Amino acid sequence: MAHDEFSLIRQWTSRSDGQEGDGLTVGLGDDAAVFSPSPEMEIVACCDAMVETVHFLKETMRPSDIGYKAVTSNVSDVAAMGGYARYALVSIAVAPHWTPEECQGIYDGIYAACDMYGVKVIGGDTVSAPDALHLSVTVLGEVEKGRPIRRSHARAGQAVFVTGHVGSSAAGLHVLLQDRQEQQSVTEWSGRWAKLIAAHQRPVAQVKAGRLLLESGVCGALNDVSDGLASELWEIAEASSVSICVDAALIPIEEEARACALQFGKDPVEWAFYGGEDYQLVGTIEASEVDAVRERFAAAGILFSVIGAVEAEQTAAPKLSLRTGESRTALPKAGYNHFKRRE
């Protein structure tokens, strides 16, 4: 890119001009940003990166999708603590095969997601990279003091639930990668699998669900689904020293994902447990409060499915098991893992 980084930064981030106010005393443009959290709240901080070839290819994501999803995955982590996001810091390392226009597209997606979640971009970093684009986003959010929802707070007897559908993003990715093999372009896919492709490219963080769960006061543990349902449930079970049993028939899998799996000879339950990137919330609630929580979710128009139960830890029994009819099988601790790939 034959540009200097200073003019590029100005170009990409001009939408952050004049953003001071409402707790932000120094916005983007100085050495660092300065802000105060709202009274009665504490700060929630997280950071997720996206790397070309690992998290996306030019064939699977438009530039704006990359920016949008990088913000979403962070807002989703804040939602999984019961909080809401307020500020974002964006670090981008640009490889030579990315044009300034494509990078502008990434920022269009970043700002689109930030507008949607009420987040201000207050800083970042711009550097060059030799061979792949890296995008790292840090989000700072807020949650009521002393009330963040922890993944270690699942208790035996609680019900296990998940919001929305799981497995759709993996289905969309499968279609996109199939498409790539057939040398088509992402933009040509608007037909049959559009919903699944959108689930992969433009996931939605479940902020409202997280807030609702915090306000209910009956949520035990909570995680967001980035690596797959199995991995997230394992994390909850390990952190809480409990066992979890889920029922295969109760896993909310979209009709389109089932049809897609059928077409490509894949297993939709496998996508749900081991696919990842759904950014739904999975957690536990007091069993006696299931109906009340279900009603709150219905009123908010959010899909809420009870999928299993928390059990006391038993050394001989598996941490995570799947009930299919009368039989019960152990679910391995697998899912997306950066250094260990599933066959």
Ligand SMILES: Nc1ncnc2c1ncn2[C@@H]1O[C@H](COP(=O)(O)OP(=O)(O)O)[C@@H](O)[C@H]1O
């Ligand atoms: N390189 C790192 N340095 C410091 N902390 C990290 C690093 N990578 C991950 N973490 C922390 O480890 C925990 C688990 O990370 P991760 O599995 O990526 O969570 P998630 O799936 O929710 O994004 C988080 O608290 C995260 O902030």
Ligand SMILES: Cc1ncc(C[n+]2csc(CCOP(=O)(O)OP(=O)(O)O)c2C)c(N)n1
């Ligand atoms: C080209 C391509 N191949 C594979 C994937 C699948 N994939 C990449 S990373 C990932 C897991 C989520 O990313 P991670 O960095 O682990 O996020 P975190 O768990 O930290 O939120 C998945 C399912 C993808 N999105 N794109």
Ligand SMILES: [Mg+2]
């Ligand atoms: Mg992470």
Ligand SMILES: [Mg+2]
């Ligand atoms: Mg998470």
Ligand SMILES: [Mg+2]
């Ligand atoms: Mg991960």
